[in-house]
Amino acid sequence: APVADVATLPTITAQCSVTSLTPPTATDNCLGVVTASTTAVLPITSSTTVVWTYSDGTNSTTQNQSIVIADTIAPVADAATLPTITAQCSVTSLTPPTATDNCLGVVTASTTAVLPITSSTTVVWTYSDGTNSTTQNQSIVIADTTAPVADAATLPTI
Numbered sequence: 001a002p003v004a005d006v007a008t009l010p011t012i013t014a015q016c017s018v019t020s021l022t023p024p025t026a027t028d029n030c031l032g033v034v035t036a037s038t039t040a041v042l043p044i045t046s047s048t049t050v051v052w053t054y055s056d057g058t059n060s061t062t063q064n065q066s067i068v069i070a071d072t073i074a075p076v077a078d079a080a081t082l083p084t085i086t087a088q089c090s091v092t093s094l095t096p097p098t099a100t101d102n103c104l105g106v107v108t109a110s111t112t113a114v115l116p117i118t119s120s121t122t123v124v125w126t127y128s129d130g131t132n133s134t135t136q137n138q139s140i141v142i143a144d145t146t147a148p149v150a151d152a153a154t155l156p157t158i
Contacts, residue, residue: 001059002026002034009052009065016103017043018067026054026061036063045069074132075099075107082125082138090116091140099127099134109136118142 004026012018023036036052044050050065077099085091096109109125117123123138 001061002028002031002054002056004054004061004063009063011066011068013068013070015069015071015073017045017069019043021050021065024052024063024065026063028054028056028059031056071103071129071131073102074134075101075104075127075129077127077134077136082136084139084141086141086143088142088144088146090118090142092116094123094138097125097136097138099136101127101129104129 004024006024009024012021019042021038021040021042023038026034026036028034034054034056036054038050038052040048040050044067047066047068047070050067052063052065054061054063077097079097082097085094092115094111094113094115096111099107099109101107107127107129109127111123111125113121113123117140120139120141120143123140125136125138127134127136
């Protein structure tokens with residue numbers, strides 16, 4: 001059977017996926033250099049072991065190669081700073097901000113803030129790619145600056 005040219009294939013480590021593989025080679029006593037084949041489907045998006053097969057048409061041997069997908073980069077907020085939201089009495093809805101993730105692309109933030117918000121506070125937004133997360137704060141200011149207006153219909157006449 002063919003003998004692998006490298007005793008141990010190197011582990012391939014990637015952030016999100018492996019989109020191409022370089023087939024290893026082996027030496028065969030009759031054919032000389034034999035290139036390996038695999039049934040691995042690309043892209044590879046999770047850690048796995050690729051099985052390479054060297055064949056000379058009569059004999060074959062296999063060799064394993066580890067693929068490690070290790071997303072270690074957290075999403076990055078699209079806005080450096082979130083704008084302060086100012087309201088008179090309450091905030092009844094919030095628009096979730098977004099971030100860009102190296103593997104997923106656009107990630108929408110989530111929060112545990114309970115609506116309506118009736119007092120000044122800081123909302124903590126969390127961007128998560130399923131493996132890593134990052135947070136960003138947004139200030140909410142509730143400032144009642146409108147003076148009361150008397151209802152003319154209920155004023156006594158003099």
